[in-house]
């Protein structure tokens with residue numbers, strides 16, 4: 001085979017599966033279709049580019065929604081004349097102060113910190129790319145560092161699970177108290193929806209392309 | 217959509233190493249990735265051992281997570297300790313069956329499936345058990361995808377504890393199993409993330425579905 005004698009960097013139409021190391025030839029895909037490995041079904045690649053303006057718009061919207069969803073209470077209960085409400089952060093701190101800091105930390109990471117880091121990271125990547133900073137060494141190294149942790153942070157962010165969890169909590173508590181949703185609930189749900197679209201629009205492979213582009 | 221494969225060749229066979237960080241294809245003589253400068257290794261053999269260690273830790277923690285109470289509920293001065301399972305039973309008795317199913321899936325089904333599934337998967341690599349690699353990998357993808365959903369119960373507990381705090385009248389507090397449960401999620405996710413799945417496919421020749 002000729003392949004082994006040439007530099008692999010030049011094989012733009014070859015791809016190696018992350019899950020099983022199978023060599024597959026890359027070909028054009030119809031839009032909205034994701035290529036999976038024929039052997040182990042790990043996703044290989046999808047559309048070769050992402051709409052930068054779309055990602056930027058969705059990212060700014062998410063950041064704007066993030067602020068009220070953290071400031072306003074997500075749930076409120078009325079019980080025998082007394083009213084209790086809780087924001088996401090207060091929920092995490094409530095278990096932390098009971099001595100269950102592992103649980104509190106988990107809630108804090110999944111619902112507060114990871115989404116913030118994710119949005120901040122995407123925003124920073126967009127700024128580096130749009131302004132052309134990725135051509136400088138500093139910009140390239142920063143972009144490299146951000147992309148390296150992207151999948152990990154993306155997995156840590158658990159907005160969708162939190163949305164289901166306040167629905168479950170509201171049903172559970174409706175047994176003994178009246179449960180009300182507030183402005184925070186609405187903002188948090190919207191944050192989840194917009195972030196979901198952002199994650200679908202964002203393409204990690206495309207972003208890595210900017211790191212190698214500045215290499216030449 | 218499945219892409220047509222040209223050969224049965226692996227990256228190692230043709231001297232191309234895929235960077236596990238950024239996906240760049242590198243020459244076998246390269247020590248560091250040309251794109252992201254991370255170290256290149258053909259296989260991470262140590263990941264199997266690490267994954268086993270993390271999984272065993274998670275399996276041990278699964279016991280206290282299930283037998284100890286996960287919340288303490290005070291209602292009109294009466295204190296009840298609730299385990300994961302008794303909490304689900306209470307939901308069933310309160311005619312909240314759909315919610316009970318969601319909690320059951322997130323708190324019992326997913327963690328157990330994750331631990332047993334990963335144990336099976338790791339054994340298949342370690343002891344070269346002849347079972348379909350395709351089915352194993354499909355199971356692994358499912359485990360990776362649903363694993364995070366166990367966090368649901370902890371989110372519910374944190375909200376309940378923050379909201380229900382009216383002293384002797386009505387009060388909810390977390391109990392020891394909550395920490396054990398959080399650690400189970402942490403260790404199983406880490407065990408799945410650490411593993412280099414390519415190790416499974418290196419034993420491909422013997423146990424393959426497709427001719």
Ligand SMILES: [Zn+2]
Pocket residue numbers: 017018019020021022037038039040041042
């Ligand atoms: Zn594969």
Ligand SMILES: [Zn+2]
Pocket residue numbers: 235236237238239240249250251252253254
């Ligand atoms: Zn790399």
